Amino acid sequence: MSLRATARIAAAADGSLPVLHSDGPFALRRTRSTDGSTRVTVVGAMSAPLGGDELALEARAEDGARLTVDAAAATVALPGRTAAPARYRVRLSAGADATLRWLPEPLVSAHGSHLRAHTTAELAADARLVLREEQVLGRHGEEPGTLVSRLTVTRAGRPLLDQELAYGPGAPGGWDGPAVLAGHRAVGQLLVVDPDFEGKPVEPRLLGDSAAVTPLAGPAALVTAVAGDALGLRRALDRALAALAPF
Incomplete structure (x- = not known):
């Protein structure tokens, strides 16, 4: 039976959590923060997503709030009893003068799985966002499942970013070729939205051999990176985070 x-x-500006509602595989825990923000850690309560599951996680930083959401462990997409794809939606929003840091652990696409993930973020004009996505294609020594991942971001009601990536069986040809992943099995991105970029736009540049910074048409920058494994990917994105998001 699907889940x-x-x-x-x-999160509110005074540091409280007016809403903290766990459900299904998502056990939400308030944890200690080292930067003064309100921090919530997502703890996996069961194996998910499986084929046919429909899961959603919503996080809002209200006006003036500072919210960090991270996770205790990676999310592993697994095959289920049905051939239907699993669906995982993340809905983020940040109000006026709010800061939202979305920093989950990697999403692992296990062999035989089929997952369609869609993250949306709606931001006020002066909101700040740090959003990290990491995808590992297959567990150690196995081929990946099918993974389709879309990211849609709006700022002050206007589109900022809308992109879709697809990997594994059934994905458009060439996803593993030299022009895309070139054999790498970990891929990720870091999106930073900061009103301060309006006065000092981010310059496009390379970060090492396998990561690049691209300024967006707005006060934002997108870092894309590939690596041989999850550890190498995290190191590349951590370096980018330290350089782009002092907040």
Whole structure:
């Protein structure tokens, strides 16, 4: 039987959590923060997503709030009893003068799985966002499942970024070729939205051999990176995070 679950988080400017609702595989825990923000850690309560599951996680930083959401472990997409794809939606929002840091652990696409993930973020004009996505294509020594991942971001009601990536069986040809992953099995991105970039735009540049910074048409920068494994990917994105997001 497929699972349907939605977990919700809302953080207020005074540091409180008016909403902290766990559901299904998402056990939400308030944890200690080292930077003064309100921090919530997502703890996996069961194996998910499996084929046919429909999961959602919503996080909102209300006006003036500072919210960090991270995770205790990686998410592993697994095959289920049905051939239907699993669906995982993340809905983020940040109000006026709010800061939202979305820093989950990697998503692992296990062999035989089929996952469609869609992250949306709606930001006020002066909100700040740090969003990290890491995808590992297959567990050690195995081929990946099918993974389709879309990221849609709007700022002050206007589109900032809308992109879709697809890997594994059934994905458009060439996803593993020299023009895309070139044999790498870990791929990720870091999106930083900061009103301060309006006065000092980010310059496009390479970060080492396998990561690049691209300024977006707005006060934002997108870092894309590939690596041979999850550890190498995290190191590349951590370097980018330290350089781009002092907040």
